[in-house]
């Protein structure tokens with residue numbers, strides 16, 4: 001790890017001001033559960049760390065008007081265990097509760113979670129320059145394409161990169177049409193969570209649409225009755241402490257057994273949190289049956305482009321969606 005300057009500002013304005021002054025080599029840090037790892041791997045090399053955890057009021061979980069609002073510093077575990085979130089928006093609490101481990105969830109923040117970087121092993125383990133990675137070093141090539149690609153994406157890939165977007169929480173947020181509140185050198189703005197993530201295209205090293213020095217201050221989710229008929233269904237190699245092979249965030253509006261509204265987003269299979277209108281359209285206006293649920297799942301993977309070892313994700317992903325739909329709809333009957 002390289003030496004760096006470390007500061008702990010007390011207000012968002014101070015934090016953003018310090019970033020602007022420090023320039024390109026600065027990074028915000030919150031729980032540190034992923035940034036410190038990447039620094040030890042020499043993938044991230046900041047010379048200036050701005051620890052935002054002492055910023056007052058940034059860890060609130062509240063309702064503001066017609067939106068839920070989570071301060072960026074709220075611990076993943078605090079949001080996962082909030083009784084109102086658990087009752088009215090199980091998709092949100094499950095996405096957090098099924099991520100990482102309890103210890104990590106106690107440290108990690110819901111803001112930092114949005115900006116974690118891929119777990120593609122060529123990105124993380126190639127620090128010594130053994131394997132090329134276009135994300136780690138622009139234009140160097142991609143060892144995952146044609147390589148060991150079992151964990152790689154099948155949707156949203158490019159000739160330059162197939163790395164999966166790793167987070168569970170962003171998938172649930174994209175399904176729920178959530179936004180982030182940002183503060184930067186030019187002031188504050190709001191951005192739909194879905195617009196935070198770039199497709200890799202031929203510039204996979206550019207992952208997020210944040211401007212330089214923009215800080216996430218909060219995440220907001222519009223209130224909706226669909227929250228109650230929701231779930232985050234995650235399939236992984238181990239039942240706990242593992243990233244998704246496939247996952248589906250689903251929220252439904254039902255009239256009896258007929259689907260009036262459906263929001264579906266996928267994790268573990270795509271290069272960014274993946275909203276699937278293809279699957280949603282199959283469902284609207286129809287009776288939800290196991291057959292229809294599977295047809296919706298299959299529609300989501302119509303354009304999938306598997307590599308050598310990950311074609312199982314199209315079938316598994318379709319079934320993950322189908323199961324999630326049945327689980328979510330079942331919550332209306334209890």
Ligand SMILES: Cc1cc2nc3c(=O)[nH]c(=O)nc-3n(C[C@H](O)[C@H](O)[C@H](O)COP(=O)(O)OP(=O)(O)OC[C@H]3O[C@@H](n4cnc5c(N)ncnc54)[C@H](O)[C@@H]3O)c2cc1C
Pocket residue numbers: 027028029030031032033034035036052072076098099100101104107108109110111112113114115116166167168169214215216217241242243244
């Ligand atoms: C062993 C292990 C297993 C894991 N398993 C999972 C899993 O199954 N699912 C899952 O979703 N995640 C998993 N994770 C990832 C974990 O959830 C993230 O490390 C965590 O959410 C990051 O939050 P943090 O607060 O620690 O972020 P940090 O490490 O502090 O920061 C992460 C990034 O966010 C930036 N940042 C932080 N706060 C702000 C802010 N307010 N504004 C702007 N930028 C900011 C930092 O600059 C950095 O780039 C796992 C991690 C580990 C180590």
